[in-house]
Amino acid sequence: MILETLSTILLISGAFFSLTGAIGLFKFPDFFTRVHAASVTDSIATILIISGLILRTDFDLVAIKLLFILVFLLLTSPTASHALAKSARHGGLLTLAEIRDTQNKDNG
Amino acid sequence: MSFIVDYYNYWIVVFLMMAGFYIVISANNLVKKVVGLNIFQTSVFIMYISIGKVSGGSAPILADGITSYSNPLPHVLILTAIVVGVATTAVGLALIVRIKRAYGTVEENEFKDKDALI
Amino acid sequence: MLVLTATSVAILSVMALALARALKADTVYDRILGVNMVGTKTALFIAVMGFLGGRPDFLDIAIVYALINFIGMIAVLRFFEYTATDGEPGDKEQSS
Amino acid sequence: MAELIDLVLLGMLAITALRIIFLKDLFAVVMLFGIYSFLSALIFVNLDAVDVAFTEAAVGAGIATVLMLGTLALTGRKEKANSHTALLPLLVVIVTGAALIYGTLDMPPFGDPENPANQHVAPRYIEESPQEVGLPNMVTSVLASYRAFDTLGETAVVFAAAIGVLSLLGLPKQSQATIESGLKSHLVLRVVAKLIIPLILVFALYVQFHGDYGPGGGFQAGVIAAAAIILYALVFGLPLATQVIQPKLLKILASMGVLIYAATGVAGLFFGGNFLDYNVLASDPVAGQHIGIIVIEFGIGVTVFAAILSIFYGFASQAERANIQ
Numbered sequence: 289m290i291l292e293t294l295s296t297i298l299l300i301s302g303a304f305f306s307l308t309g310a311i312g313l314f315k316f317p318d319f320f321t322r323v324h325a326a327s328v329t330d331s332i333a334t335i336l337i338i339s340g341l342i343l344r345t346d347f348d349l350v351a352i353k354l355l356f357i358l359v360f361l362l363l364t365s366p367t368a369s370h371a372l373a374k375s376a377r378h379g380g381l382l383t384l385a386e387i388r389d390t391q392n393k394d395n396g
Numbered sequence: 397m398s399f400i401v402d403y404y405n406y407w408i409v410v411f412l413m414m415a416g417f418y419i420v421i422s423a424n425n426l427v428k429k430v431v432g433l434n435i436f437q438t439s440v441f442i443m444y445i446s447i448g449k450v451s452g453g454s455a456p457i458l459a460d461g462i463t464s465y466s467n468p469l470p471h472v473l474i475l476t477a478i479v480v481g482v483a484t485t486a487v488g489l490a491l492i493v494r495i496k497r498a499y500g501t502v503e504e505n506e507f508k509d510k511d512a513l514i
Numbered sequence: 515m516l517v518l519t520a521t522s523v524a525i526l527s528v529m530a531l532a533l534a535r536a537l538k539a540d541t542v543y544d545r546i547l548g549v550n551m552v553g554t555k556t557a558l559f560i561a562v563m564g565f566l567g568g569r570p571d572f573l574d575i576a577i578v579y580a581l582i583n584f585i586g587m588i589a590v591l592r593f594f595e596y597t598a599t600d601g602e603p604g605d606k607e608q609s610s
Numbered sequence: 611m612a613e614l615i616d617l618v619l620l621g622m623l624a625i626t627a628l629r630i631i632f633l634k635d636l637f638a639v640v641m642l643f644g645i646y647s648f649l650s651a652l653i654f655v656n657l658d659a660v661d662v663a664f665t666e667a668a669v670g671a672g673i674a675t676v677l678m679l680g681t682l683a684l685t686g687r688k689e690k691a692n693s694h695t696a697l698l699p700l701l702v703v704i705v706t707g708a709a710l711i712y713g714t715l716d717m718p719p720f721g722d723p724e725n726p727a728n729q730h731v732a733p734r735y736i737e738e739s740p741q742e743v744g745l746p747n748m749v750t751s752v753l754a755s756y757r758a759f760d761t762l763g764e765t766a767v768v769f770a771a772a773i774g775v776l777s778l779l780g781l782p783k784q785s786q787a788t789i790e791s792g793l794k795s796h797l798v799l800r801v802v803a804k805l806i807i808p809l810i811l812v813f814a815l816y817v818q819f820h821g822d823y824g825p826g827g828g829f830q831a832g833v834i835a836a837a838a839i840i841l842y843a844l845v846f847g848l849p850l851a852t853q854v855i856q857p858k859l860l861k862i863l864a865s866m867g868v869l870i871y872a873a874t875g876v877a878g879l880f881f882g883g884n885f886l887d888y889n890v891l892a893s894d895p896v897a898g899q900h901i902g903i904i905v906i907e908f909g910i911g912v913t914v915f916a917a918i919l920s921i922f923y924g925f926a927s928q929a930e931r932a933n934i935q
Contacts, residue, residue: 296517303524306555310531313551319543326551337521337558341565353573357561357580360809364584365554367802372550374796375591376543401613402719407711408620414707415627422699425689427636427681431643434674435627438650445659450728451721454569455658456736457824458746466658467732468748472757474662475749476764479829479914482669483771486921489681490778493928496685503690519611526618533622536645537629542637549641556648560655566611572660574817574825575667578834579648581810582672585837586644588844589676592793596683596929
């Protein structure tokens with residue numbers, strides 16, 4: 289019973305965080321803040337939802353597979369985001385502040 | 397409502413099939429044509445799997461307490477079709493790479509004109 | 515059960531939003547970000563769906579999703595490094 | 611609930627396909643095609659086809675996308691403006707589509723257990739295969755035992771496709787191992803890739819040998835193992851990867867797999883059964899089935915691994931060559 293309540297709390301908060309991330313994907317002004325919104329909430333939502341699901345198993349093979357998914361996603365997802373942001377930086381994408389700076393220089 | 401649920405899958409399948417077909421016959425770029433072929437192909441897969449689904453059924457892997465299973469036969473056919481599909485896609489893409497090397501372009505209307513040069 | 519349904523609906527709507535981002539992106543990088551998000555959320559969605567359907571032993575598919583999503587991302591980055599010399603990936607996409 | 615998820619996912623799929631038609635940037639087209647494959651795999655999970663979803667996620671979304679990106683790197687990513695009018699194709703598509711929609715109205719309703727397709731051989735597979743073949747996964751039973759001849763053909767097709775790609779593109783030479791390539795500047799990526807590649811290989815082995823009991827099998831395991839090496843090649847460069855798995859070895863492996871499969875069939879003939887009849891391989895028919903299925907799944911896995919990897923090597927060597935020039 290306690291496990292179920294705990295799992296409910298974890299699942300709902302995980303769902304909430306992933307929703308905020310998706311909204312951030314639209315609301316934030318430039319690419320780097322959007323990466324931030326997507327990747328940070330991705331990690332926390334993964335942790336919360338997978339642990340919520342683990343509490344619902346009988347702690348058998350299914351729980352181990354879920355743990356494997358958790359480890360895998362926690363390794364790959366931030367790495368992918370990091371590499372993407374780095375690649376964007378090398379590709380010459382500017383942050384909003386930098387764009388403003390260059391515009392100010394042009395005007396001044 | 398039940399009429400829509402009964403046939404919705406097939407309608408989407410037809411839509412996807414026609415989208416793929418349209419790309420294949422209207423696009424000039426060969427890579428895009430291959431993407432169109434893949435879309436067409438996937439729509440056929442979805443059609444087979446939709447036919448094999450039984451309402452209230454479960455995945456065809458034996459488990460305790462489950463009496464109704466979906467039809468495993470379409471799954472087998474489509475499983476192998478997917479692997480073969482990707483193999484043929486690879487051959488198609490390899491041909492495109494060679495066409496690019498021979499003609500310098502992958503636009504259909506451009507290398508047609510160059511036939512005389514080679 | 516209600517909680518699982520609510521969670522799956524939430525993840526599904528996140529996927530829809532990420533898909534919208536990928537379909538209508540300002541830069542290539544936004545598109546990749548959307549694709550990546552669809553991938554990771556799909557893995558989560560399959561995990562939740564297994565519990566929802568009462569057969570949670572199909573989690574292998576979620577693992578494959580996470581794995582293939584990662585490889586796809588690496589392939590995209592490699593593509594960028596490769597084509598970096600001829601054309602700027604950061605420029606605005608043209609779409610009709 | 612399952613029907614509702616089905617509605618939403620198919621809708622998303624249709625929107626993605628529609629967007630692909632109008633995009634001119636081929637790179638974006640390939641990205642959206644990756645999403646398209648992912649979504650269709652999700653639909654397969656929802657429609658109970660877990661094995662199919664497994665294959666589509668690994669093959670369709672992973673390998674096909676990587677190969678398409680490789681082609682784009684060689685052919686350029688912008689589609690040129692279309693010269694001829696789109697009216698005639700549109701007309702053809704609308705007429706064909708209308709005819710097909712009219713045809714769907716005669717189809718049995720979705721999910722109907724009385725559907726003729728579900729009445730013919732499926733009940734026998736569902737009811738008797740667990741006793742006859744002794745495996746819980748009916749898809750594996752049908753794939754590797756009842757329809758083994760068919761699957762032998764599919765394996766041969768994959769092998770033939772690899773031969774086709776290799777004769778078109780050629781394998782990389784091994785002497786180039788000194789050239790530095792790969793994602794040099796991404797240090798984090800290199801460390802994480804080193805951590806993950808062994809995990810992927812272990813997972814591939816699990817999929818290979820657990821395929822009798824859960825979703826998985828030779829096709830999926832071969833692709834996943836190939837994906838691990840592809841990841842290695844992407845991060846550390848093709849020359850290093852060709853030192854790990856040598857192109858020569860791949861040729862041998864690809865033919866070995868098909869041979870193992872066919873030899874199992876011939877072994878059945880020697881023991882007095884039919885071609886690909888596993889019942890005679892051991893004194894107990896069920897044990898014989900089990901031996902046969904494990905051996906041919908291994909053959910499939912080896913062939914698919916070698917074929918997919920050599921196809922990738924073919925594309926990657928072209929890209930490297932273009933890069934050097």
